[in-house]
Amino acid sequence: MKRAFKMPGFTIGFILAFTFAAAALISFIWSPFGTDGVDIVNKLHTPDATNWFGTDHLGRDIFSMIMVGARTSIAVAIVAVGIGVLLGVPLGLAAAARKGSLLDEVIMRGNDLIFAFPALLIAILITAVFGPSAINAIIAIGIFNIPVFARLSRGGALSLWTRDFVLAARVSGKSRVRISFEHILPNITNLLIVQGTIQFSLGILAEAALSYIGLGAQPPIPSWGRMLADSQTMVSFAPHLALFPGLAIVLTVLGLNLMGDALRDLFDPKLRRDRQ
């Protein structure tokens, strides 16, 4: 951890990501204003001392909406990555443990198949079938995380299966399942953390996109994507409506990507040697 903070990319990324995570948490106990009250008299205020980021077309405080909206983005992305890890990693480990078997073939071809579907298109299809909601957005985004983690853990595991310590474990009579979880998994955690960070940021972008076209979190739950959609017709006379939610998305995603890249450099000895 200490070494990570010596990298400027990681520190900047951490500060950005931490800020939004903190905003989401703080919003549970405090935000400058409520987000479900309509206050038409104070609509479309430009940013000032009372409303730091101004107010929207219904008079709601944009700063507070962004704080609460961070919850939606983060929750959707966390669960979507969780689905990918919980289903993808065991599949990938199983495929690697039985390399070349029918199981491996089925898992990998299944992955290819999911990759072949244009992700956003299928997300739209799923939300159209089951109705737009944050839950369906999570499922739609989560499905596409499964092959990502399956492939990654299979690749990482394959190179470990040839190592001596795995051979030793096999000689001592451990089953393939136990070896996968006790010896392989701990050694691919770094890979998973890096990919998890990247998928997390992709999840935030995907949630924003789905909410933007009206298929994500539904009103009155604030969401950055929908704030942007609402602001679309008013951009010419109230640009602050579009500016702040957009910046929130960009900075969160940027922060996560910077962290992910820094961690990859840190974990990958080959890159580290290059840097010196």
Added chain:
Amino acid sequence: MLIFTLKRLLSLGLSLIAASVAIFFVVEIIPGDPARLMLGINATQDAVDALRTQMGLDQGLLSRYWLWVSGLLQGDFGISYTYRVPVAEMVQGRVWVSLPLALYALLLSTAIAFPIGIIAAAKRGSWADWLVMGGTQLGVAIPNFWFAMIMVSILALKYHLFSAGGFPGWDEPLAALKALTLPAVVLALPQASILARVMRSSLLDTLSEDFMRTARAKGRTARGAMVHHALRNAMIPVLTIIGLQFSFLLAGAIIIEKIFFLPGLGSMIFTAITQRDLIVVESVVMLLVFAVILVTFLVDITYAMVDPRLRRRA
């Protein structure tokens, strides 16, 4: 090479079958009776039943799947529930918006990514490298629909350099290209950022290879070694990404087409979903997935032709 191609063809066929089954069954569970939807709530049950028979909706799932797939194979995409015209006709009109848009964006993406990726790799650690790395990091983080809103409000609404949306058709090629320019730029930005990063890192890997030292030792200039030895060898991962990006651009433009009111395939699917026009949804999604699988297949075959080592691995 023949065996490799045959194997790949087999897997292409299997993927297409699996994809068609998946699409068919997902779309089948969309609630709502298309026949009822077409005739409206005042239609008699008899009329609805008659239409269901005519559309083949009264048959079992399997035979309907078979009807759909065998139709697709003969170029018959079915008839739109909403517009009562053959889906193939609707697709034809729209493919000439989506395809040029995807190609335009891909062209922009490569045109931006190649030079800046090469400069960043050649001048590693310099301010130019930092600028490229920072800029591409930002390019990936900006949601393209937000970028689109900004571009429209500045370039279209404020300075009137471009129209805010719509498509004049290819009868006026210049106007058509102009109408596609903003959408293509918006689509290309994140793709160019990814591609530039791949270009840079792939080139950096190649530059540290032994054959590069040899090339320099036998008297090649840094630039000559870069052009003749490094670039060619760095292209494989770059080509993979370009292949992926093309499919992504073709299918992933739904939101952008919607923002710019472009009559492309993406906006067609979006409308079809809201209108419960299942046959359009099924056929167009299948068409796009087919395009993606085909591009992946072609990229694989191209590699194997270029690099014999890959044939054995498959």
